[in-house]
Amino acid sequence: MEPLPRETxxxxxxxxxxxxxLTGRHPAGSYLPxxxxxxxxxxxxxxxxxxxxxxxxxxxLLETRHGVGxxxxxxxxxxRADLLPMLVRHSPDWIGEVFEVRRHIGALIAERAxxxxxxxxxxxxxxxxxxxxxxxxxxxxxLADIEVHRALARATGNRVYVLLTNTLFNAYVPLRSSxxxxxxxxxxxxxxxxxxxxxxxxxxxxxxxxxxEEYLTTTERIMLEGLS
Numbered sequence: 001m002e003p004l005p006r007e008t009x010x011x012x013x014x015x016x017x018x019x020x021x022l023t024g025r026h027p028a029g030s031y032l033p034x035x036x037x038x039x040x041x042x043x044x045x046x047x048x049x050x051x052x053x054x055x056x057x058x059x060x061l062l063e064t065r066h067g068v069g070x071x072x073x074x075x076x077x078x079x080r081a082d083l084l085p086m087l088v089r090h091s092p093d094w095i096g097e098v099f100e101v102r103r104h105i106g107a108l109i110a111e112r113a114x115x116x117x118x119x120x121x122x123x124x125x126x127x128x129x130x131x132x133x134x135x136x137x138x139x140x141x142x143l144a145d146i147e148v149h150r151a152l153a154r155a156t157g158n159r160v161y162v163l164l165t166n167t168l169f170n171a172y173v174p175l176r177s178s179x180x181x182x183x184x185x186x187x188x189x190x191x192x193x194x195x196x197x198x199x200x201x202x203x204x205x206x207x208x209x210x211x212x213e214e215y216l217t218t219t220e221r222i223m224l225e226g227l228s
Contacts, residue, residue, distance in 0.1 A: 013044055013052040015089075021061050021072055022090045028074040032062075035070075059083040084171035092227065098171045099224070103216045105164055106149070110196055110212035113155035114205040121155040122201040129197045133190035141183035142176070148193060152200065181226035182219040192218060 020026050032038060039049045053070060056062040060079035064070045075083055087094045117125070128148045135141040146169055153165040172179060183189050192215050199208035 009044060009048055010051045010055075013042055013048060014055050016042065017052055017056060018061065018086050019090065021056070022075075022087070026072045028072050030072050032070045032072065059086060061086075081167040081170075084167065085173050088171050088173075088175060092175060094171075095175060095227070096224070098168060099220045102168050103213065103220065105161070105168065106216045107209050107212045109149075109153050109156055109161050109165070110200060111205045111209040112158065112161070113152045114200045114203055114208035116157045117155035117200055117203075121151070125151050125155065125197045125200060129190065129193060132193060133186050135186050138180040138184045139177075141186045141189050142180055145183060145189060145193060148197065152196070155200065175227070178227055179223045182222040 017026075026032060033041070035046050035049055039046045042049070053062060053064060057064055058080075059075075059082040061073060061075055061083065062070055063073050063078075073079075075087075084094070084098065088098065113121075125148065128144065128151050132141055132144040132148065135144045149169075150162070150165055153162045156162075182192070195211040196208060196215050199211045
């Protein structure tokens with residue numbers, strides 16, 4: 001059983017504002033109404049409104065200038081990685097584009113990991129892979145699988161790959177409970193991922209890339225079938 005999210009009033013307001021922006025009620029380039037007007041309209045305090053604004057500014061949806069106002073930004077020009085989970089919540093269509101990047105980045109990470117992983121990192125990968133087979137629930141299998149991919153990113157020696165991996169997994173959060181289909185059988189999930197880890201441990205870059213592409217394509221298909 002998955003715990004219910006505990007939303008605060010800031011979470012709810014952020015979601016309302018985000019939807020109003022992404023659906024075009026507040027189009028890019030326009031200025032939002034004055035804070036007092038917005039706060040009264042949503043039935044919240046100005047402090048709550050400022051907290052919600054702060055999150056949307058961080059994500060690249062809004063720009064606030066003292067004495068000028070709060071302007072809606074073109075998120076395709078100014079948006080940052082923080083925005084991906086919001087976009088997936090707004091429209092599940094985004095998940096297909098997330099998966100496309102997941103395939104390309106994941107295959108490249110496996111290839112780089114095979115070229116650069118140390119003995120210690122290879123041992124860690126095998127330990128984490130074993131936890132996939134040992135997990136007792138689909139959710140636990142999914143989380144164990146994620147840790148293997150984080151370790152693969154670390155094994156590249158490139159911290160940007162680690163941050164990209166984190167970003168992609170964070171984008172799944174809104175739909176995570178709907179993406180467990182590849183992880184319902186721990187042994188099968190382990191078997192899908194094992195060729196990637198073994199190719200990396202063997203230092204075979206071509207095999208690691210092929211195995212990762214196969215793994216990512218297969219799990220993507222199963223996940224998308226679960227969403228449809």
